Amino acid sequence: MSWSLNEIETLSRKAARGAGLSWGLAEEAGKAARWLTAAGLPGPQVLADLLTRNDGADYETLCPMEADEGRWVARGGTLCPLISGAVLCDNAQRLGTGDLTLGRTAAPMLLLPYLDAAARQCGSSLTVRWNGTTVTLGNNAQAMGDSLDTPMADQITIASSTAEKAANPLPQHNRGDMPANVAQCLKAFAERTYAPETEESRLSGAGAGLTDND
Amino acid sequence: MQLHRLGSFHQSRLSFMRILLRRLEGEAWTFDRPVFDIDACGVGRAVYSAHGPDRSYSLVAFANDLPPEKRSDRVIATEWDATFTLFDGVPTTADLDRLQDNVPKQEAGRVSEKELSLSRANRSVRLWEHVVERLSQGQQPERQKVADVGYLMRTTAVYGSGKFGAADREMTADRPEFLAPFQVEMLSVFLTRAFVMDLVEHMAKMRAPDTAVPLDPDLRRRFGIGNSTGLGMAPFLLNHPALLNNWIGAREEALSRIRNLETAHAPEVENFRRFALRARLHAEEWHSEHPVQIEKLAALRHDMAALLAHLDSTDLTADMPWNRLWLWAEDALSVEGQELLASLLMEPYPHLVDGMATCMAADEPATWRINGAMPLDELRALVEDIYGWALAIDWTVREAQARVWYTSEAKLEPRLGERFEEELDAYEQPLCPGRDAARMYADLQGSEEATVAGFLMRHPEHRHVARRAQIAGRLPYAEIRDNTIDASVMPIDMLRLKLSFFGACHFDPRSDRWVRINMYQHAPFPHELGERSGDDWAYPFLKGGVV
Numbered sequence: 001m002s003w004s005l006n007e008i009e010t011l012s013r014k015a016a017r018g019a020g021l022s023w024g025l026a027e028e029a030g031k032a033a034r035w036l037t038a039a040g041l042p043g044p045q046v047l048a049d050l051l052t053r054n055d056g057a058d059y060e061t062l063c064p065m066e067a068d069e070g071r072w073v074a075r076g077g078t079l080c081p082l083i084s085g086a087v088l089c090d091n092a093q094r095l096g097t098g099d100l101t102l103g104r105t106a107a108p109m110l111l112l113p114y115l116d117a118a119a120r121q122c123g124s125s126l127t128v129r130w131n132g133t134t135v136t137l138g139n140n141a142q143a144m145g146d147s148l149d150t151p152m153a154d155q156i157t158i159a160s161s162t163a164e165k166a167a168n169p170l171p172q173h174n175r176g177d178m179p180a181n182v183a184q185c186l187k188a189f190a191e192r193t194y195a196p197e198t199e200e201s202r203l204s205g206a207g208a209g210l211t212d213n214d
Numbered sequence: 215m216q217l218h219r220l221g222s223f224h225q226s227r228l229s230f231m232r233i234l235l236r237r238l239e240g241e242a243w244t245f246d247r248p249v250f251d252i253d254a255c256g257v258g259r260a261v262y263s264a265h266g267p268d269r270s271y272s273l274v275a276f277a278n279d280l281p282p283e284k285r286s287d288r289v290i291a292t293e294w295d296a297t298f299t300l301f302d303g304v305p306t307t308a309d310l311d312r313l314q315d316n317v318p319k320q321e322a323g324r325v326s327e328k329e330l331s332l333s334r335a336n337r338s339v340r341l342w343e344h345v346v347e348r349l350s351q352g353q354q355p356e357r358q359k360v361a362d363v364g365y366l367m368r369t370t371a372v373y374g375s376g377k378f379g380a381a382d383r384e385m386t387a388d389r390p391e392f393l394a395p396f397q398v399e400m401l402s403v404f405l406t407r408a409f410v411m412d413l414v415e416h417m418a419k420m421r422a423p424d425t426a427v428p429l430d431p432d433l434r435r436r437f438g439i440g441n442s443t444g445l446g447m448a449p450f451l452l453n454h455p456a457l458l459n460n461w462i463g464a465r466e467e468a469l470s471r472i473r474n475l476e477t478a479h480a481p482e483v484e485n486f487r488r489f490a491l492r493a494r495l496h497a498e499e500w501h502s503e504h505p506v507q508i509e510k511l512a513a514l515r516h517d518m519a520a521l522l523a524h525l526d527s528t529d530l531t532a533d534m535p536w537n538r539l540w541l542w543a544e545d546a547l548s549v550e551g552q553e554l555l556a557s558l559l560m561e562p563y564p565h566l567v568d569g570m571a572t573c574m575a576a577d578e579p580a581t582w583r584i585n586g587a588m589p590l591d592e593l594r595a596l597v598e599d600i601y602g603w604a605l606a607i608d609w610t611v612r613e614a615q616a617r618v619w620y621t622s623e624a625k626l627e628p629r630l631g632e633r634f635e636e637e638l639d640a641y642e643q644p645l646c647p648g649r650d651a652a653r654m655y656a657d658l659q660g661s662e663e664a665t666v667a668g669f670l671m672r673h674p675e676h677r678h679v680a681r682r683a684q685i686a687g688r689l690p691y692a693e694i695r696d697n698t699i700d701a702s703v704m705p706i707d708m709l710r711l712k713l714s715f716f717g718a719c720h721f722d723p724r725s726d727r728w729v730r731i732n733m734y735q736h737a738p739f740p741h742e743l744g745e746r747s748g749d750d751w752a753y754p755f756l757k758g759g760v761v
Contacts, residue, residue: 002326005384006376023644024670024677059674083674090586090667117583174385175327194623195631195641201622202290205629206444207705207727212287214340 002175003183009034011183012047014190019051020059021082028089028114029082035113037176039141043110044178046149048185050107053151054080055189063087064102073103078152081107085114088158089121095158096122102156105130109148115158116141127161130154140166215462217696221707222510222550223714225752226557227564228464231717231734232752233571234400237391238740239748241267245408245740248272248304252413254420255279259314260412262405263304264740266391271330272301273405274310276318277413285336287370287442289627294320294334296367296410300402302328302381320371321625324379330386330398331374335367335406338440342366342414345429349418352425360436361499364720364732367410368440372399387575394571395457396716407439407734408741431742435751438735441718444728445628448698448708449619452645455685455692456576461715462691464570465556471566472559473537482562483530489561490525492753493554494518496719499754504723506704510550517551564749581685584677586667590658593666593680596687597655603695604648605655616701619645630705630727646699650679717752 013030017023029047036043054062061076063083072084079102088095088111095118105111108130119126119138126137130153133145147153178186195201225232237243244265252258262273276297284293297318301309309328316323320334341363345355374396375383386392411434419426428434451458478486497514524542529535536559543555560567598605607614618631620641631638644650654676663669666684670677686693697703705727713721718731736754738746 001324002379004327004376004379004382006382007379022674022677024679024681025674027678027681063671063674086584086674086677087667087671090584090670093587121583174382191623193621193641194626195620195629195638197622197624198636200636201629201631202624205620205622205631206288206290206627207630207725212336212442213282213285214338 001180002177003037005034005038005174005176008037008044008176008178011186011190012044014193015047015051015186016082016189018189018192019055020057022059025082025086028086029110032082032085032110032113035116036109038173039112039170040173041109041112041170042149042178044176044186045182046107046109048182048189049151050081050110051189052185053106059083067103070099071101071103077104079103079105081105081110081114085111089114089118092118092121095119095126096124096160099157099159102158103154105153105156107149107151108153108156109150111156112137112141112143122160124160125162126158128156128158130156136161136166141170142166142168143170144168215691215693215695217694217698217704217707219549219553220694220711221704222553223711224554224557225714225717225719226465227560227567227749228461228468228570228574229715229717229752230394230396230400231404231737232749233394233568234397234404235737235743235748235751236568237748238264238266238404239743242744243740245405245743247412249310250412250416252277252416256413256417259310260409261301261305261310262409262740264401264405269302269389269391270304271401272304273402273409274299274301274305274313274317275406275409276314278318280336282339285339287336287368288444289321289371289446290625291370292320292322293318294370295337296406296413297334298331298402298406298409299325299329299333299380300331300398300405302330302386321378326379327381327385329380331372331402332378332380333369333372333399333402333406335369335410335439336442337367338363338365345414346417346421349415349429350422350426352427354427354430354433357433357436360433362501363440364436364735365410365438365440366414367406368442368730369403369406370442371446372402372441374399393575395461395575400716403439403441403733404737405740407437407737408739410439411437411739435736435738435742438720438732438737441713441731441733442724442728443709443713443731445619445630445705445709447712448705449628449643449645451694451708451712452647452698454576454578455682456578456581456689458694459689459692460574460576463689464574466691467573468560468563468567468570469540469556472563473540474534475536476534477532478530478535478562480531483535485562486530486558487522487525488756489558489753490518490521492756493558494522495754495756497554500720502722504725506726507721507723510548513548514550514554517547517554520546521551521555581688582681584666584670584681585684586665586670588666588684590661590663590665590669593669593683594655594658596683597651597658600683600686600693600695601648601651601655604652604697607648607652607697609649609652613701614697615646615649615699617699617703619643619699633699644678646697647679647682647693648695648697649699650676651683654679654683719752 012033016029062080
């Protein structure tokens with residue numbers, strides 16, 4: 001089934017919120033899933049897998065802390081790419097001036113949309129590497145390597161680079177597909193944000209008139 | 215940017231319906247009806263196509279014989295009198311068959327990237343049967359009954375951009391005809407009105423083929439297309455701050471240009487006076503049973519009398535005439551009247567106003583990302599500037615946060631609940647920027663972080679409102695500066711704000727969170743464009759006056 005990018009973004013945002021992220025982080029998670037889908041990458045799949053793995057985990061254990069100069073790790077051992085991505089984006093100017101290393105990170109593909117935005121903010125291309133995969137982001141996004149959708153990377157390096165014409169730029173898609181089990185997983189997380197139906201809510205919450213048959 | 219003012223807006227030259235019809239007329243779009251296959255029970259399908267310079271679009275309509283007990287305007291309804299989609303091009307029979315399996319189901323069906331919108335409508339039972347019966351007997355409907363309701367069907371949702379599988383707005387946003395906001399939806403509704411009028415005449419003819427007559431063309435144009443709108447529109451305004459900024463900004467710029475005119479020519483003044491007369495007629499024909507709107511309408515009628523009297527005693531050709539008029543109105547008119555004046559002032563000046571239509575779309579990604587490098591003092595100052603009103607509220611008082619915006623699991627209907635009476639806190643949507651800004655401000659005061667990036671890493675719960683503050687810092691009209699969860703909040707103010715930009719009129723609240731409106735009343739039908747103005751129809755015509 002073909003999904004619109006808005007559907008993918010909306011479902012992903014709600015799912016991220018349902019899985020416990022703050023609204024602001026969830027908004028960006030939705031944009032990330034959309035960006036990956038538009039680039040022909042399995043954003044919703046990777047997101048669904050990550051949310052399942054991190055369900056119930058405490059923010060403090062997932063967010064980055066600077067272990068040494070230029071090296072971020074998670075207190076709990078594994079960085080969440082949705083949190084790290086947002087923090088990287090907030091530190092876009094710093095990314096333009098020096099290399100950064102991330103320790104063990106889950107689903108590193110989810111970092112790409114944030115780094116693309118960061119590259120645009122700092123006005124420099126960024127090159128990110130893990131497990132033999134290299135992705136350049138900014139005006140000429142392109143990816144090389146076979147571990148793009150790895151569930152875990154032990155180390156990630158992010159370096160600013162000079163923008164060269166991409167030999168194989170990521171293609172742009174305006175629709176997306178996701179397997180039924182992925183959609184079901186995201187919907188299940190999203191449903192946590194919906195209030196259960198009650199008679200009182202049904203009668204008063206929408207405030208419609210008593211009859212529309214007029 | 216306060217709700218009592220935003221909730222008093224009226225349609226204007228910058229309304230999306232008027233932008234659309236100006237284009238359709240200016241580019242000489244043509245229209246045809248390749249399919250109209252509807253039986254005596256009113257069941258079947260029809261296609262209405264619009265052909266522009268480069269592309270065609272088609273409204274695909276499915277008519278239904280709906281049992282009365284199923285007729286509900288709410289999101290939770292599952293069947294409607296008619297359902298629609300706007301197709302990108304002209305559909306084949308295979309397309310129609312595919313759509314017939316999906317469009318009547320609305321949210322429970324799927325459409326594709328070939329479809330640009332999905333919508334439905336219910337009959338006004340009061341008027342529908344009267345019109346069918348009279349026409350079938352060879353008579354015209356009673357004018358008063360037509361005036362009392364104003365439409366034969368009301369749409370109850372018009373979904374666009376990517377909903378239920380439809381094409382994303384981004385796929386069509388670079389087409390000239392869709393540059394302005396909501397042009398897909400406005401085109402869909404314009405063609406829906408044509409379909410509904412054809413359908414009622416068709417039903418009369420099927421009932422009595424020998425005696426039935428069509429509607430008199432002048433009376434026919436008095437039918438708009440209704441709309442019944444609930445809370446779903448309110449989150450949209452809060453979730454699209456850059457778009458809201460551009461709508462209000464375009465309006466403010468247009469007004470500013472007019473108020474800054476040193477002089478006005480006599481024909482412009484006379485033109486303005488004629489529009490004021492027509493607006494008075496509109497105010498007289500506008501009815502509501504809601505106590506708040508009854509009061510506002512009484513004030514508006516008084517305002518129109520005061521305005522016309524003032525026009526008779528004032529020279530408006532010299533000495534910054536429109537600015538003088540505006541300053542007079544600030545003391546003399548109610549907010550409802552002031553906002554009608556704002557719309558009226560634009561009428562004589564298409565060359566100063568209409569071009570602003572191109573500024574009403576928004577490049578939302580350009581202003582959306584958080585600037586983490588911003589010094590924290592700067593964010594504190596922004597919050598004080600933009601949310602000063604919210605910092606002055608005592609949020610421990612129950613009334614200040616009496617309400618909760620939430621989404622029901624029942625067809626995801628947006629609702630507003632009572633925080634202290636229902637178990638809803640856990641499901642609260644982030645639609646209360648004032649309270650959230652006040653919460654963030656409390657943590658900002660104690661923070662020793664130097665930048666927004668550092669602060670948000672420690673406080674991810676404030677991330678959404680920090681983003682809002684930064685957007686509103688860049689865009690002056692991005693934020694509604696009122697408490698959207700107060701015990702006294704009137705969500706209909708938010709609905710009216712959005713609907714007025716669509717070009718709706720005859721706002722008739724059914725409660726504090728539900729409003730009925732009329733769209734395209736007095737507008738030409740597709741086949742009349744060119745003979746009749748696509749621009750000048752939004753106010754009723756004076757007897758014997760301008761066509």
